[in-house]
Amino acid sequence: MHDILEGVGKLECKLVLRHLIHEEKLFTLDLLNQRLSSFSYGFVDMKNKPSLISASTLLNEDSSFKNSASQMWCFIRYLPLIIGDQIPRGNQYWELLILLRRVMDIAFAREVTESMIGHLRYHLEDHHTLFKKLFPARDLTPKHHFLVHYPFMIEKVGPLINCWCMRYEAKHAIAKCLATVVGNFKDIAKTVAERHQISQCHRWYTHGVGQNPVIRNPVKQLIRETEGCATLLGKFPNLCEVDEIVVNKSISLHGTEYRSGMSVNIGVQDCMPSFGKLIDMYCIGSDIYLFGTMWETHGFDDHFYAYEVLSRYPVEFFLIKQDELRSYQPLQVVSSYDEQRKELLYISLRSAAVLTGRINEHMLIGPRIC
Structure with a gap:
């Protein structure tokens, strides 16, 4: 929180954006603020929507940035999707922010493997070296130095997010x-x-002490009237079409809000994370099941630092419990544009994931640029 979100992240976002706007003139500050205000952050991140950037803040030599730590986390994660289409691929200043994202993904990960610790060391070396190359007049701050100790600390205490402040x-x-x-x-x-x-x-x-599910506006429906009728009958042979179940569009499980339209990380398919879009939440007995349609993961775009997803045809449904998800945190599908101004759909993960015992190589393994 203090080292990255309130330290290195604020400093480097300001330096890089100032260079891209005033030196390379790839876009204007007004365009950036317009996209910051109109970007679809979704229900999960709407309360962390970053503030607009003033010209005086961008030109100040200090590392001040009018955003809280949670706002900076949201800002750094979504910045590639907000303004990435205005930046040519291979831009080294943009690569500095992508390297910072790689460092953040491991530092914020809830599961860390030994290979991820090794990648973190390489990414920190590349990141600090590139920073000095691009900004030779700038000294590395003490918080840059603190990051160097992260691999050692993860080896000693495990994922750092479990003990952050x-x-x-x-x-x-x-x-x-x-x-x-x-x-x-x-x-x-x-x-x-x-x-x-x-x-x-x-x-x-x-x-309740155990964080019982909070169900909002429950509706009882016959199974044959639900969109997931065939999926339910296939998973539960003891049910029949005339049985009643409770259907919800919004539910809170163990403090996490799930709503219709959100996306979730379901698992792994072909060494790529698989995502699904929520439609309904079903209460069957004492269990809560999330129901929705599957996205097709097209690939990982390093420039936007997000997974490109497509609607799957024919439509494939999923029915899964919260503890069966690859990550319990809901995600937002956002649209952005490629170099040909073609609109694409992307999902940006909050941190690196471990896929079938291996690290998520699409996110963590990039070319050595230094």
Whole structure:
């Protein structure tokens, strides 16, 4: 959080964007801000929508960037899809941001293999070397140096995202807000503690300690009336067409919101991640199943740093439980344009994934550019 999202990421995004806008003149700041405001971030990232960039912020020599850590995470992940069509392939300044994405994908990964640690070392070396080549007047910051220790720390404590301070600061933010608005400073620690206990009691009473599913606007339907009738009957032979099940368009499972139209990472097919688009959520007994149509993964585009997906014909459906997903985090399908201005659909993963015991080579293994 502090090293990348509030440090190296802010500095390098500012330097690279300033060069592409004012030196190479590949696009304008107005175009970038227009696309930032109109980009489809989806339900998951809408609350982290990055702020617009002012001319004064871009021209400042410091590393300030008017975005929080969560906004910067969203900004860096989606920047290739937002403005990548304006940048020619092979641009070395753009490659610096792609190298930063490779580093982030391993640093933010929830599963890390030994080979991923080796790739992280190479990517850090390439990234720091390219930074000094492109910006020789700039010194590497202490946060650049902290990144060098990441491979060693992963070997010692495992995935770094399990011990990053984003969650601690999010929890602490509630106490800071309370301390500001309560207005009682005689024993502020006791006041904040009591309010926290009341909040936790309400949450546990409402949803249960085990994070029971939160179902919104459930509708009972006969199986024959659902879009997944054939899939349901094929998976559950004991069901019949006249049985009733609960159908939902939105549901929260273990704190993660799933809605119709979102995409999920289902598994692996032909050494590529397979994705699906959610249509409905079915409640069968005490189990929740996600139902939708499969995307066809066309390939990984290193320039946009995302997977290109296509609608699959003939249509193929999936029915899967949350714990069977390759990643529990829902994803957003966004559109972008290639060099011929052809509109394509892309899915950008939040971090690197381990595919069938191997790393996701399409994301992590790139040409050595230094």
